[in-house]
Amino acid sequence: MEILYVIVMTVLMGYEAHVPNSTIPRNAPVNKCGLDKSPIKVVYEGEAKIETYPWLGTLFYATRDRKYSTSVILVAQQIVIGSAMDIDRLPKNDFRSRTRVVLGHNCTRPGIKIRDYSYHPHFNKASYSSLAIIQLETNFRSNGIGVHGPGCSAPSRFLDYAHHKGWVTNNLLRIGRPTITRYSRNEIILRRTLSNVQRFGPCDPEETKQELFTDRTSVQQYPTNKFQRASYNFTVFANMEYSCVIFRVFHFYQRDVIRDLPYIHLNRWCKALEPICYSLQFLQIDFSVEIWFRESVTYHVAAYGREVKLIDMKKVIARVNQRKPLVEYTIMVEENFKTLLHISEVLTDERISKALSERFKEPMKFTHWEYVGATGKGDSYLSEVIRIKIYGDANGITKHVQVILKSIPKNLCRRLTYRSDEFFQNEINFYQHVLPGLLEFEASKNISEPFDHHTKLFFAYSDGINDVICLEDVSLENFTSAVRQDGIDYEHCKMILKTLAKYHSLSFAMRDQRPDDFDRLSDFVFETYYDPRLWNWYRKFFKRICGIAIDAVEKEYPNTIYVEKIKKFAVPEERYKDMVRATRDKKNCVISHGDSWTNNFLFKYNNNVPIATKIIDFQLCRCASPILDVCFVFSACTEQKLRTEYYDKLIDYYYEVLSERITELGSDPKKIYSYDTYMMELKKYSYFGLLFSFESTPMIILSPDDAINMEMAGDQKRDIDDFWTLTPIKTKEGRLREANNVVHCVDKGYI
Known part of the structure; x- marks a missing residue:
């Protein structure tokens, strides 16, 4: 010290x-x-x-x-x-x-x-x-x-x-969030800027030099000994820097000063359902000012800003979830909200107008856009992701669509290091060719519940430099993410497996009935992770995560068969070859999702019970056995307690749904993918989920504060191990999450 x-x-x-x-x-x-x-x-x-x-x-x-x-x-x-x-x-x-x-x-x-x-x-x-x-x-x-x-x-x-x-780290992460200081029972101070560190306490003179607006309202009610309530709505906008907003209430009559002071309270509110209302990254944030008083009250609000500026939203978007603060105070003229070219040069007015016209099925002209929010840090390593509204005009009538816009990283080092162009190309091919082909096949059948567990494509473009994919935002339908740090429960797991079974059944039936068409679709996707050409890209990092897995088992299950097994199993080059063999086995292949971890499923709830789900992020989709998706669900999404109680039941449930759907689509599941074949492949390929979890588990248990920073200097390709600098898991809960995957596979005879 x-x-x-x-x-x-x-x-x-x-x-x-x-x-x-x-x-x-x-x-x-x-x-x-x-x-x-x-x-x-x-x-x-x-x-x-x-x-x-x-x-x-x-x-x-x-x-x-x-x-x-x-x-x-x-x-x-x-x-x-x-x-x-x-x-x-x-x-x-x-x-x-x-x-x-x-x-x-x-x-x-x-x-x-x-x-x-x-x-x-x-x-x-x-x-x-x-x-x-x-x-x-x-x-x-x-x-x-x-x-x-x-x-x-x-x-x-x-x-x-x-x-x-x-304290320092939290200050950086909370840039852009409002702060509220209760100065007394009758005075509250609000601050909100998109670029400054959070401040609390009374306003200093420099903060109140430039007044944005003031308002003063008096209310008189009938005399009573009970407190009465009044409310006042207040909205802060992202295009202003609110250095200090002072809310104050006091007695209307001087004679009332000796009596109880009025009381003021500030509540956040929004029209959307939870958890959208918890976000603080919207263009506008609405507050309800509640005032409690006896006979009369005067309400005064004064809003100040050091400067009234429009913020360069692109720079805000690019850094909103990063530990590095937002420093650029570039004035952004209103015209910048009338173009998306600063996000990608392919987002021209003509292309967006065409996409709007196709979406609304009438001629439309793009007019402007509005920033809604960003995803959490650590939710997307391969792309830059924002949520926006895109507006268009149709004969004087304004319409809009809210979308998730994923663009290829502008940072050249990041783009080259993570091979973002390959992942974008694969996902765009899926949405433009594969998914429409599968849905067209399904539409030719009399299906009671058509597959709708996907987001709709609004716009996509790929050239390796300006890649962008724009999907309609299903949060408006109250779909939201589960917490990725927590293992899912039985109901969530059952819903994920049901959704995957319905999705996989389309490939099985189409491959059986229209094999040439299926082969054409499967040619659109390619392996983005486990291929001999990628070994040097993945080698150092694979060695790192194998070491983390061994460390977790040694610390949580010392001197057991599990330590012996993991040391024999976690040999990087040998296991990578096994992963390659698994992805190349086309005997019972489907066009799989490829990355079936918690974050890639969105859920709709009723009384906290999931009732519907959507699959997102098809950047790793491949043509391979459906078992690769199924086993990864259990390794990446579940914990040992659920597997101990329900694993066999859930495994059977997946096949029940799969066989029912294949039958409904007009094929015989016993011929094209029997239960015995299914169980044989489960035993043969469950190691795949375990190995993939060596990477996913340390990522999953990262808190948002510790998520990997995507800032990369330079314009040259680097080794991913230089940035994905994961270390042995620090918490017992995290190590058990990793080690119990090994325990499960050893106990089941998978390794």
Whole structure:
């Protein structure tokens, strides 16, 4: 703890100083890559010079006749932390505009402007050991910052802020979310910006310089001893930066001051059903202001913004779920909401108008779009995903469709590393060719319940550079995701298997009755994961996840047959060849989903019971045995308790639905895929689900805060192991989730 004490004391024991001639410290040599310039190896209490450790810096506030400074430490590309007491002492009339931060990597460079600041929740006026977080206007790039370990061998021992790391991380993740401060029973303060760190507490003078609007309403009711209720609706819009919105209620008559003060309460509301209402990434967020009073009340609201700006929504969208804050304050003119070319150059007005016309079955002209929200961080590694509304005009009548728009990553390194173009091509082929072909075959039959467990394609384009796929948003039909970190229950698992059985039955029947047509459809999809050409792409990462699986079993089932089995089984190159063989077996093939984990099923609920489901994300679809989908459901979606109680029952249930549907489609399941064949393939290929779960389980149990960051520098292809830097699972629950998959396969004789 001596090292932590030294550096943190440099920050906490900030100082007020008069600097006669300059707002920056004395000139210092430019350090290279954050190298340790100190000759000492043991750091004792005392002063640390900022030019020695380039993540150290100084914050300056200058007036006409005085200059103030305090020490800060860089902890993220746009975030420094410093003494809350020192920051609180500085004048707040123009604090943001006058303050600059200089970091020791190059003390001669101009200071960096700051965007906002926020105090640690434990800070008070008498505190000498609380921090403030300061958000910089632009990135400061240094390979020597010591948050998760500095670069170029710079010693991480100089910055260990474990006690505050969670606070800093949460501040970055919560950018864009409203904050509510209850100042008293009759006063509430709301803040909401898309680009600034969250702030709480009273408004400072700089926050209230520019007024957006005010409103004042008085209510008089009949005299009563009971509290009465009034309500007022208030909406915040994403195209404004609300630095401070003050809601205040007080007595209408002065004589009432001595009586009970009115009470004010702020509630979030929206028209949609849960859990959509929990999202904070909509273009507008609606609040209901509830006021409780006796005889009379005056309600006053004053909204302020440091600047009224339209936000560059593309940049907001691209970073809304990333740990890196949203720094660009580019003014976006209204015309930018009338085009989608900044998302993909293939999204021309003509193409969108054509898609709208086909959707509404009448001539339509695209007019504008509206941003609705984004998916959670960690929900899509291969693409950039947003939710928008697309508007069109038909003879003066405006219509719109809400869609999920998936675009190929603009970051070239990310696109090449994850081979995004292949996955986009595969999924687009599925929606444009395979699914229509299967549904056309089904439509020729008299089916009681046609397969409708899919989302509708609105628009798609693929050229390997500007790929985009646009699907209608089924959240409007109250479909939502299950929590991916939790194993699904019996009802969810039963519904997933039923849906897969109905989907697989289309391939079985079509291959039986129209084999040439089925072969043409199957040619549209190709293997995107397990193929000899991809071994070098996957090799290092496959070795990593095999090691994580072994570690989990060793820790949870030490000195057992399971440890012996997993060590013999988890041999990367041999098992990868087995995965290739499984995907190439076409004897009983269907066009499978390929990635049947929890996140790729959306559910509709009635009293918390799933009543319908949709399958999404066909980027990994392949032509192979249906068992590859079935076994992965059990490895990726379920936990050991459910498998112990219901595995055999659920396995039989899948086949019952499959055989019924094949029969209804006009084929004989006993001839084309008998129960014995099904059970033989289950035993033969269940290892596939186990191996695939080596990758999926560590991903599934990641919390949203820990999900892999997709920021990649450069324009060259990298090894995926450089980014999917998974480590042995830290929690017992997580290790059991991994190890019990092995236990299940060993007990069933699958490995």
